[in-house]
Amino acid sequence: MTGDGLDEALAGVEAVVDVSNGPATDRDATVAYFETATSTLLAAEARAGVRHHVLLSIVGVSRVEGNAHYAGKRAQESLVAAGPVPWTIVPATQFHDFAGMVASWTEQDGVATIAPLLVQPIAPSDVADVLAEVAVGEPRGRYADVAGPGTQDLVDMARRTNDALGRKMTLVPTWAGLFDETMAGTVLLPGEGARIAPTPFDDWLATHR
Secondary structure, three states: OOOOOHHHHOOOOOEEEEOOOOOOOOHHHHHHHHHHHHHHHHHHHHHHOOOEEEEEEEOOHHHOOOOHHHHHHHHHHHHHHHOOOOEEEEEEOOEOOHHHHHHHHHOEOOEEEEOOOEEOOEOHHHHHHHHHHHHOOOOOEEOOOEEOOOOEEHHHHHHHHHHHHOOOOEEEEOOOOOOOHHHOOOOOOOOOOOEEOOOOHHHHHHOOO
């Protein structure tokens, strides 16, 4: 946010993989965070002669208006695309651990609300492989959507995650929580020409019991 230490950290660096995350606050604060952090980082990269900025983004980020985090990511994408460093933006779907994480955010006294989102989740290790591959290549602008091999219902994912981890929790499907109807249907699914990663949710879950 301040730029302190960035020049030293970027000395001799050829590529930066930006997987930074923002605070879970209101829309204006989230956008301001991403704008400040991204502008500061890009300016430092330009001074250091970085040749490639790789940004991890979210599939469907331009189709969801009401979510503060998505607004922040849109602002981040715009700055990278207009910035001084050659770039690649990699849009990925939700990680396999997303459902369990969302349930943990809302749980109170063993009850958690969760939206029945349709997602095509991906293993974090598969995302890391794509980012590493992209980082050592030439800047490509907007990369294809990156997703896991199968669609899932977020409520069912959360239930199966909790079962695998031995968590006792009642799940209440609702659009009145963190995510609303603007994220329903196919909004979060990858588009045509997507790159499909190899690890299914069930395989990932089997290794995280």
